[in-house]
Each structure stands twice: as C-alpha cells, then as structure tokens.
Amino acid sequence: MHNEQIEEHFKNRNVTEIDSNYYMVDIAPYPTDGWGKFKRVLKRSFRGELFVGLWVVLREMIKFDTHTIKYPEEKMPIGPRYRAVHEMKRLWESDTERCIGCGLCEKICISNCIRIDTKLDENSRKEVTEYSINLGRCIFCGYCAEVCPELAITHGGEYENASDQREHYIMYQDMLTPLDKMKAGTQLEFEGFGAVTPHEDERVKKTPLAY
Amino acid sequence: METAYLIETVIKIVVILLIFSALAGIGTYFERKVLAFMQRRLGPVNVGPFGLLQVAADGIKLFTKEDIVPKNVVGRIFKIAPVITAATAFMAAAAIPFLPSFTLFGYEVHPIVADINIGILYILGVMGIGLYGPLLGGMASANKFSLLSAARGAAIFISYEVITGLSILAPIMMVGSLSLIDFNEYQAGGITDWIVWSQPVAFILFWIAAFAETGRTPFHLIANDHEIIDGFGTEYSGMRWGLFFIGEYANMFFISFVMALIFLGGYGDGSFLGALGLLAKVAFFFFFFLWTRAAWPDVRPDQLMWLCWKVLMPIAVINIVITGIVMM
Numbered sequence: 435m436h437n438e439q440i441e442e443h444f445k446n447r448n449v450t451e452i453d454s455n456y457y458m459v460d461i462a463p464y465p466t467d468g469w470g471k472f473k474r475v476l477k478r479s480f481r482g483e484l485f486v487g488l489w490v491v492l493r494e495m496i497k498f499d500t501h502t503i504k505y506p507e508e509k510m511p512i513g514p515r516y517r518a519v520h521e522m523k524r525l526w527e528s529d530t531e532r533c534i535g536c537g538l539c540e541k542i543c544i545s546n547c548i549r550i551d552t553k554l555d556e557n558s559r560k561e562v563t564e565y566s567i568n569l570g571r572c573i574f575c576g577y578c579a580e581v582c583p584e585l586a587i588t589h590g591g592e593y594e595n596a597s598d599q600r601e602h603y604i605m606y607q608d609m610l611t612p613l614d615k616m617k618a619g620t621q622l623e624f625e626g627f628g629a630v631t632p633h634e635d636e637r638v639k640k641t642p643l644a645y
Numbered sequence: 646m647e648t649a650y651l652i653e654t655v656i657k658i659v660v661i662l663l664i665f666s667a668l669a670g671i672g673t674y675f676e677r678k679v680l681a682f683m684q685r686r687l688g689p690v691n692v693g694p695f696g697l698l699q700v701a702a703d704g705i706k707l708f709t710k711e712d713i714v715p716k717n718v719v720g721r722i723f724k725i726a727p728v729i730t731a732a733t734a735f736m737a738a739a740a741i742p743f744l745p746s747f748t749l750f751g752y753e754v755h756p757i758v759a760d761i762n763i764g765i766l767y768i769l770g771v772m773g774i775g776l777y778g779p780l781l782g783g784m785a786s787a788n789k790f791s792l793l794s795a796a797r798g799a800a801i802f803i804s805y806e807v808i809t810g811l812s813i814l815a816p817i818m819m820v821g822s823l824s825l826i827d828f829n830e831y832q833a834g835g836i837t838d839w840i841v842w843s844q845p846v847a848f849i850l851f852w853i854a855a856f857a858e859t860g861r862t863p864f865h866l867i868a869n870d871h872e873i874i875d876g877f878g879t880e881y882s883g884m885r886w887g888l889f890f891i892g893e894y895a896n897m898f899f900i901s902f903v904m905a906l907i908f909l910g911g912y913g914d915g916s917f918l919g920a921l922g923l924l925a926k927v928a929f930f931f932f933f934f935l936w937t938r939a940a941w942p943d944v945r946p947d948q949l950m951w952l953c954w955k956v957l958m959p960i961a962v963i964n965i966v967i968t969g970i971v972m973m
Binding site for chain 2: 487492494498499
C-alpha cells in the first residue's frame with residue numbers, strides 16, 4: 435500500500451473503496467409482507483442446509499482425523515522460550531555454577547517468591563547457601579531470567595508442578611543442571627527472556643570513543 | 646395355562662427391563678463416542694478397551710453418589726418424578742414387538758409383553774404420561790431454571806403429541822388396526838410394501854415429533870445446558886438423575902422401534918434376516934438421534950411452537966384428508 439493510502443486510512447477509519455480487501459456482506463432485503471415471509475420460509479426449508487450440516491459431521495467421522503492428545507501419555511512439544519519451572523545452568527567450560535550470588539533476581543522478583551542467601555567462601559567468592567523459589571507465588575513473568583547477568587537462572591520446560599499445597603518450593607540443588615548431564619554435554623541453553631539473541635556478535639558496535 | 650402365561654410374561658418383562666436398562670447405559674457410551682468422532686475427538690478411552698467400561702464406571706458413580714434432596718423442594722413429588730419418567734418409558738415397551746416370534750426349546754416365544762389391540766394408542770398415551778416426569782420434577786425442585794424447563798416441557802410435549810397423533814392417523818387408516826403386529830403384517834411383503842412409500846409425509850412428521858417427544862437436540866429445550874443449566878434435572882443427583890437419563894435413552898430406543906415398525910416394515914416376514922433388519926433400522930434411527938445432535942443447533946421455544954402449530958399440524962391434517970380421499 436502506498437503512503438498516501440495509509441495516511442488516508444488514518445484520517446478515515448471507516449471502510450472505504452480504497453481498501454479492496456473489504457466488501458459489504460450481501461444481505462437480502464428483509465421481507466415485510468406475509469407472502470415474502472412465506473417465500474423465505476420455503477426457501478430456507480428446502481435449500482437443504484440441514485443436510486449439509488449432517489454431511490459435514492459425517493465426513494469428519496469417516497475421515498477419523500482426531501486431534502486429541504492423550505495427555506499423560508502424549509505431550510505437546512513446547513517452545514524453547516516457554517516459561518515454566520526455573521533451572522540453574524552451569525558453565526560449559528568448568529562445570530561450575532554460573533550463579534554469582536548477586537541477588538538481582540530476588541530484587542526484581544515482583545511477586546517476592548525468590549529468597550537467596552550467600553556467604554563468602556575461602557576464595558573470597560560469593561557462594562549461594564540458600565536459594566528457593568516459591569512456585570505457588572511465582573507468576574512466571576521471566577524477569578529473573580532477564581535480569582540475570584550470568585544467564586544462570588533461566589526458565590525450563592517442566593510445567594507439571596502440581597502440588598498438594600499452595601506453598602511449593604523448589605530448591606537450588608533441584609534447579610541446578612546435574613553434573614552427569616553436564617558431562618554428557620546435554621545442557622540446553624534457554625532461548626527466552628535474557629538469552630543472547632542469535633548473531634549478536636555481528637550486531638555489536640564498537641563503543642564510540644568520541645563521546 | 647394361566648400360570649405358564651404369567652411366568653412367561655414376568656420373564657419377558659424382566660428381560661426387557663434388563664436389556665433396555667443396559668442399552669440405555671451403552672447408548673450413552675455410543676452417544677459420547679459418535680459425538681466425539683464427529684467433533685474430531687476420541688471420547689472415553691481410558692476405562693477398559695476403547696473406553697467400553699466407562700458405562701460401568703458411570704453406573705458405580707451414580708449408584709454410590711449421595712442422594713441429595715435439597716431444602717424447600719416438595720419432597721415426595723421431587724422423589725417420585727424420575728420414577729415416572731423411567732417407568733412410563735418402560736411401560737410403553739409393553740406393546741412393542743421387539744423381534745418376530747421364535748421357537749426356544751420347543752416353546753414358541755412372542756417377544757411382546759402384551760399384544761393389545763390398541764397398541765399404538767397405548768404407546769402414545771403412556772409416552773404422553775411421561776411428560777409428568779420433567780413437569781413434576783421441575784415444579785417441585787424449587788429452582789427457577791427447573792421451573793422454566795417444566796413449563797417448556799409441558800408446552801412441547803402437549804404440542805407434539807398432536808403432531809404424533811395426527812401424523813400416525815393416516816397409516817392407521819390404511820392398516821385399519823392399532824396393533825403394531827398388524828402393522829408389521831401389513832408390510833410383510835417386502836420393501837415395496839413399506840408404509841413409508843405411501844405415507845412419506847406422515848413418516849417425516851412422526852420423525853420430527855419423535856425428536857420433540859424424546860427431547861433430543863434440535864428440540865432439546867427442556868434441558869438446554871446453555872440457557873437453563875440442566876432444566877428439570879438441575880437439582881437431582883445420583884441415581885434419581887440416572888433414572889431420568891435411563892428414561893430418556895429408553896424412550897429413544899422405543900420410539901426408534903415404533904418408527905421402524907410403523908413405517909419401515911418392522912421385522913418383515915419374521916425370518917432371521919427380517920429380525921436383523923429391524924435391529925438395523927432401530928440402530929439407524931438411534932444413530933440419527935446422535936447424528937443430529939452433532940450437526941444441528943437448537944431452535945428457540947417460540948420457533949418450536951411456530952413449527953408445530955403453523956407448519957406441521959396443517960400438513961398433518963392435509964395429509965389425513967388426502968389419504969382419506971385416496972382411500973375412498
């Protein structure tokens with residue numbers, strides 16, 4: 435569409451002849467006299483639309499093209515960006531935890547469901563001592579994954595977190611990628627909130643030193 | 646002789662009761678399956694092979710569920726209403742020949758409880774009494790939706806009794822009897838003898854009225870889920886609700902038998918093939934009840950009344966007049 439046309443659309447929001455995709459529905463005039471109504475009844479009765487409906491459902495039955503997913507046995511594939519129960523990733527190089535205990539996730543969490551406690555270890559590095567997420571409070575907004583500077587806390591694909599009580603916690607060790615999975619090299623990077631977008635290297639610009 | 650007759654009749658009654666109670670349950674299974682396939686679903690699959698034992702699971706649930714009688718209902722009427730529905734449905738079966746007579750251990754069995762000479766009149770009358778189930782149940786429930794359903798039920802049943810009676814009058818004039826066995830004998834010559842060829846209008850009218858009499862989908866106004874919840878069944882639970890259900894499904898089977906016997910030749914000459922033919926016709930009619938439920942929307946109550954009094958009844962009367970003129 436041309437620019438003038440778009441401008442015209444912004445000025446005149448009504449459906450006009452400019453946009454040829456729209457057309458008026460052809461509505462026959464409503465019958466006013468008895469004879470017209472009678473003719474309409476006859477037309478509707480003998481046009482056979484009821485049999486069209488019967489044929490459509492019978493056709494679907496014969497085709498037997500069901501779309502049911504037998505849920506506990508079968509599952510829909512979910513997208514890599516799906517925001518379900520959180521995961522804690524490890525570093526590819528050293529298999530150590532990515533989390534540096536900065537506490538940003540606790541800070542940004544809008545439903546206050548993350549609690550983190552840290553201490554300094556013998557190398558004067560921060561170590562996570564306590565980390566829990568209350569899944570009963572979590573609204574899975576993805577802010578924690580987005581704010582995490584180390585891509586440590588991410589969302590995962592595990593959505594079956596039914597619980598017998600509202601408060602349902604997940605702990606640091608449960609979220610952490612198991613070491614055998616790391617050794618097998620099967621840790622999956624999260625592609626959703628906070629992830630590095632593909633081809634990011636090509637898009638990076640040098641800092642303009644002129645500033 | 647008298648004792649033998651009595652024993653035979655009691656056995657027949659028990660067999661019919663058991664078979665059609667079971668069929669009502671299996672009917673719900675088929676309804677769920679057929680509707681599911683037509684809507685691209687699977688229906689019940691988990692209980693038993695292909696979900697066949699779902700019927701048993703539902704039965705156990707209905708039998709063991711607490712029998713709730715809410716506050717403010719008219720207790721006795723509330724309790725008797727489902728029984729009326731189920732009882733009248735099964736009472737109507739007394740005059741229906743389900744199969745041709747056959748010989749079992751050298752004893753000739755007539756699969757009809759009572760071959761009374763007013764068979765059709767009796768069936769229509771008893772099915773008319775069936776109105777009191779929804780009517781009393783709805784009025785006694787102390788629930789506005791149930792009351793609406795009762796009012797609708799009364800209007801629909803009484804209106805469509807007229808259509809049923811008038812449409813069936815022309816075949817009765819041709820056969821000259823009210824017994825369903827006589828109807829069957831009249832059409833025993835084969836497909837060309839079927840009354841549906843000489844009375845197609847009456848057949849279609851009776852078929853339409855059958856939907857209203859059984860309260861099936863195009864005319865499912867007495868328990869229209871999206872308008873009045875479950876209508877007269879809203880306040881019922883457990884086996885009392887189950888009785889309503891059994892009554893509805895038994896009615897569907899019986900009216901299918903009646904349609905097949907009156908218009909489609911019944912069991913024909915009484916051979917084994919003829920008996921199978923009757924069952925096939927009944928199965929088709931039952932399937933058609935489910936089929937329309939998947940395909941057609943419900944009509945409004947005023948449309949239903951309009952259809953009854955302004956369209957179907959004049960057609961039925963004209964049909965009778967023309968039949969009379971032709972017979973003269």
